[in-house]
Amino acid sequence: MKAKIGIIGGSGIDELEELRGAQWKSVPSPFGNTSDKLLFGEINSVPIVFLPRHGRGHKLTPTAINYRANIDALKRVGVTDLISLSAVGSLKEEYEPGNFVLVDQFIDRTFSREKTFFGEGCVAHVSFSHPISFRLQKALHNTCEELGLRSHLGGTYICMEGPQFSTLAESNLYRSWGCDVIGMTNMPEAKLAREAELPYATVAMVTDYDCWHPEHEAVSVESVIKVIVKNRDNANLLVKNVLPRIKVRPEEDIQGGDRALDFAIVTSPDSRAPEMVARLDAIAGRVLKEKREDG
Secondary structure (H helix, E strand, O other), X not given: OEOOEEEEEOOOOOOOOOOEEEEEEOOOOOOOOOOOOEEEEEEOOEEEEEEEOOOOOOOXXXXXXXXXXXXXXXXXXXXXXXXXXXXXXXXXXXOOOXXXXXXXXXXEEOOOOOOOOOEOOEOEOOOOOOOOOHHHHHHHHXXXXXXXXXXXXXXXXXXXXXXXXXXXXHHHHHHHOOOOEEEOOHHXXXXXXXXXXXXXXXXXXXXXXXXXXXXXXXXXXXXXXXXXXXXXXXXXXXXXXXXXXXOEOOOOOOOOOOOXXXXXXXOOHHHOOXXXXXXXXXXXXXXXXXXXXXX
16 A cells, blocks of 8 residues: 655654645644644655654754644554654764664663543543564665765664763663663654554664763764754655655554554443543544444
8 A cells, every 4th residue: 555654853853855746734633733834745646644752943952842633643644654854862882973873772761741631531541562663674774885974783772861961871871771772752652653553663863972981082972963953864865765664564564563552442332431532533533433333
């Protein structure tokens, strides 16, 4: 089936190059305001919906981002697959600034964010052992290799609350845990994408060595911005060239989460709060409708 690709742009990526017929549109969500309007268009006839995670001009801190509204809106407009472009710090010597890491695991160290669409009146528990779509990850990695972009297949992304960067003690702690990169935004974004049954993959774009590296200065905005400019150009190149590999998707990407809600909702139908069910029309409409019809 034909895919509709959602792209979430991180720090320094406020729009996509070569997007044809581009139009910014507001998309209402029952979960509140999205980070910005959504940008609709096409690249090489592939439908794209782009959202700048921090808003154009980087107006939102990682904590202030309404991740639920962002994912809900993307699902609501028919996005089938989601790619996250995210600036990160490196916790490994070999992951140098300018490298892309196609991560496959996350550790969530955030504590001030709404992390689920569900709650009182409709409770759900989704499987999250493999949080990214291997299909999308492989396509991104193969495209990086084809383009000669230095990339690494696999890795663990630890998400901190921010907006401050790590202390040296924290940076060394995360390295001892085996983490590969550190960022501030992919949690709860990836969790919510799974609840929304949206296959998700992250391109973690390395900007710095956090603060652990004895031969590099502690991370600063000035040093990060210089690398972000280079990463932004390569990210646009990657997006353009990965599309032929993902423009047609399987009817179901089970591993990526297409049916993550099949057995996730534990609240009995007669105990579900109508107002909660109404809010979940885009996120869980498939299973809630099936349950109503079965009943």
